[in-house]
Amino acid sequence: MTSSETPPPSDAPRPVVDLPVGPGPDGTPDLVALTAALCDLRSVSGEETALADAVEAALRRAPHLEVLRDGDAVVARTHLGRGERVVVAGHIDTVPVNGNLPTRLVVEDGVEVLRGRGTVDMKGGVAVALALAVELDAPVRDVTWVFYDHEEVDSALNGLGRVARHHPDWLAADFAVLGEPTAAGIEGGCNGTLRVGVRVRGTAAHSARAWMGRNAVHAAGEVLRRLEAYSPAQVEVDGLVYREGLNAVLVSGGVATNVIPDLCVVTVNYRFAPSRSVAEAEAHVREVLAGFDVVVTDAAAGARPGLDHPAAAGFVDAVLAVTGGAPAPKYGWTDVARFSELGVPAVNFGPGDPSLAHHDDERVPTAQLRSVHEALRRWLTA
Amino acid sequence: MTSSETPPPSDAPRPVVDLPVGPGPDGTPDLVALTAALCDLRSVSGEETALADAVEAALRRAPHLEVLRDGDAVVARTHLGRGERVVVAGHIDTVPVNGNLPTRLVVEDGVEVLRGRGTVDMKGGVAVALALAVELDAPVRDVTWVFYDHEEVDSALNGLGRVARHHPDWLAADFAVLGEPTAAGIEGGCNGTLRVGVRVRGTAAHSARAWMGRNAVHAAGEVLRRLEAYSPAQVEVDGLVYREGLNAVLVSGGVATNVIPDLCVVTVNYRFAPSRSVAEAEAHVREVLAGFDVVVTDAAAGARPGLDHPAAAGFVDAVLAVTGGAPAPKYGWTDVARFSELGVPAVNFGPGDPSLAHHDDERVPTAQLRSVHEALRRWLTA
CATH class of the missing domain: 3.40.630.10 (Zn peptidases)
Structure with missing residues (x-):
């Protein structure tokens, strides 16, 4: 060199x-x-x-x-x-x-x-x-x-x-x-995006005595049922049609293979048309998941x-x-x-x-x- | 000292x-x-x-x-x-x-x-x-x-x-x-115990274009539905009555908050009366969860x-x-x-x-x- x-x-x-x-x-x-x-x-x-x-x-x-x-x-x-x-x-x-x-x-x-x-x-x-x-x-x-x-x-x-x-x-x-x-x-x-955590609670018990508990994962089935049954809207905004989506993106529940889960968390992502505000989007998700504990984790308007x-x-x-x-x-x-x-x-x-x-x-x-x-x-x- | x-x-x-x-x-x-x-x-x-x-x-x-x-x-x-x-x-x-x-x-x-x-x-x-x-x-x-x-x-x-x-x-x-x-x-x-993993598959997609994927977590809702609807048996064995239980003990699905999950795993624990063999218990769980991919992870007879x-x-x-x-x-x-x-x-x-x-x-x-x-x-x- x-x-x-x-x-x-x-x-x-x-x-x-x-x-x-x-x-x-x-x-x-x-x-x-x-x-x-x-x-x-x-x-x-x-x-x-x-x-x-x-x-x-x-x-x-x-x-x-x-x-x-x-x-x-x-x-x-x-x-x-x-x-x-x-x-x-x-x-x-x-x-x-x-x-x-x-x-x-x-x-x-x-x-x-x-x-x-x-x-x-x-x-x-x-x-x-x-x-x-x-x-x-x-x-x-x-x-x-x-x-x-x-x-x-x-x-x-x-x-x-x-x-x-x-x-x-x-x-x-x-x-x-x-x-x-x-x-x-x-x-x-662009569509907006809103994420919520749905926390479904139950009562822990040994899985050998399941009747002494209340299974939070089973109870979360209702959340998934509503999401599966949900028909996402197609919304026309200023001449363009936006497809929405409401989806479970994460699910997590249970602590051990011999314990009835006392908590199941479903993370749901709502992609919403830009004609909706974040507040309107949140209200809509709360309506779909009425009866469940819904916490907004992040949101951005479209x-x-x-x-x-x-x-x-x-x-x-x-x-x-x-x-x-x-x-x-x-x-x-x-x-x-x-x-x-x-x-x-x-x-x-x-x-x-x-x-x-x-x-x-x-x-x-x-x-x-x-x-x-x-x-x-x-x-x-x- | x-x-x-x-x-x-x-x-x-x-x-x-x-x-x-x-x-x-x-x-x-x-x-x-x-x-x-x-x-x-x-x-x-x-x-x-x-x-x-x-x-x-x-x-x-x-x-x-x-x-x-x-x-x-x-x-x-x-x-x-x-x-x-x-x-x-x-x-x-x-x-x-x-x-x-x-x-x-x-x-x-x-x-x-x-x-x-x-x-x-x-x-x-x-x-x-x-x-x-x-x-x-x-x-x-x-x-x-x-x-x-x-x-x-x-x-x-x-x-x-x-x-x-x-x-x-x-x-x-x-x-x-x-x-x-x-x-x-x-x-x-004592009751026997059997654990299975139920693997529900879907197709990943960006959650902004959910319709291009198939949501595995939503599909797992059917597993939870069956477990929730299940009525556990009470089985008399040699004069004692054993209560059974069939429960999701763990659930896990999704990889990120902007991705449609392509896999959801539900771990199910079946506690079965001692009059059933492990093979009979497994057959029963497979019948309840027919149509799903069920893998036995561990089992012990009662x-x-x-x-x-x-x-x-x-x-x-x-x-x-x-x-x-x-x-x-x-x-x-x-x-x-x-x-x-x-x-x-x-x-x-x-x-x-x-x-x-x-x-x-x-x-x-x-x-x-x-x-x-x-x-x-x-x-x-x-």
Whole structure:
């Protein structure tokens, strides 16, 4: 090893990675190369600094952007005095890498796909946003580009939530697009989620003298019976139909194999349409489980799709002109609900099949990178 | 500290404790003092050696007894050529001590009781047997006195089971009395016990898209429904009525609060009358839970009460003359089932309320020590 090859000591400043955000030979951004570069610069939740530095550096080279930073969240925005401001946001962290990096560009069944951790959730969406942020120096709407950390871990650490607490003005907007994977379709709003613990009590006894006790697990059968008999609603909200769900997700009872259980706890998760408030959702669960001891353990409101908002109309038109697909409801809870809480209607729109998120073999069709880029470009420039 | 008070080094042979087995001032054994001495010489399962040594030493001083030893089990027997041989047996270990030693002799509500670990389960019964073993040099029946270890722990360690494997001839008899606490009543035989795991499977899915899965916990509701609807039988066996029981003792399902469970396991305990074999019990449980995946995890046959056996008649008469109480069925599984397996009819008969066994405040009325002693003495001498 020669001295010039010696790596710097670990406490030396790490050089900032130069991301390929500029146009390729054909004059358009090379979204595949950019997605690959974003993925290959690993950023498992809590280790986003190197990637945040690289994103910040790329944005600072664009003179039309004001660049702000909070922790490992980077915000860039135009100030063109447009009548409308929109947010385009995405998280830069991933779930842990599991032998699925570096990325590989392959053709499968005639389709070009980029494979590897983060390609779906959600560095494909980050690549599209970053390329557009640099590329669009005069969008017809003022744009706030948000790249944030800690989305894949405990909600209390979420970088978007932190920015909302520290600098709510950074997120002020008429409409927001979150680049979570939707296979390049518009998924509006999201269901809310409520969890309750149902504690069913009995009286312990030796199982050899069961008649001296009262079996809490048997009594919990009634809870399961009601859940099994329950028909979840399908609720139309702002033109989209949300499927609800009411499910036991955990059950636990008993202390030993010779004791009649005196306690059985059923944890129930209610996914409810965004037209219901958390309080309404709780009241509904209490009604279904009337007579049982129900304790709410956590809850998060959903988000209305907001597609009836004037600011959304242009977005939907631009996307449909490119993809042809109708908007659909989003079922999983996502950070669009944080925008909803701030009073900003928001939708999910990004490349990648959402059912592959967190899978070790996540992979994004490169055509989706281009169609999402094209749809957003049209919306912001038409 | 003077040199004469220095304790011996820990690897020196420990002096054997001298138990007060002899008659008191009134010519009868001081059962309270003996029970207290047996309890105060702690013998939590696995630590019975000092007590076994003391019991062995006391028995060896009685010239009418042959004394045998296997591990910490001590067996003493007469060889008088009687036409009948009976076993009187008891375990010398206890569950862990919890601040409830040394014993205390107190009067509560006008009743003299000895309090402390082991007073009920079952050093009161051991005291009665040990006193009689030494006292009765010419019983009308040959007697084999058995004091054994490791009853309160894993059945595989049980000292009586070990003696049965190593020296089955030591336990040969026409009838056996086990001194487990029965509040000085005769409790005949015992129910059998069978445990099964019922594995209910489903299909995992994100709870936001519950309709893509199949909820195993909901499906397990049917198992609980059948158990709740089940009416346990009352079965008469040899004149005693055994109450059965079929109960879920454990239930567990689900892996996370946002996942539709794909597995729910219900552990079911069937306590069945001694007229049923283990195979019959298993067939019955499979019938009740038809359609579910049932796996037997452990099983032990019960024991018929054996009160219709000629050797039992004299025993019942002698006891009833003292206590006046009718024989009752024993519900919990006890080591009488081991005698039953060896073809020896057996009953439980001992001082102490069985519902206080293992309780930190276990306590035996001293009058029960005397009545059990008197009943056994009559039976063995009349």
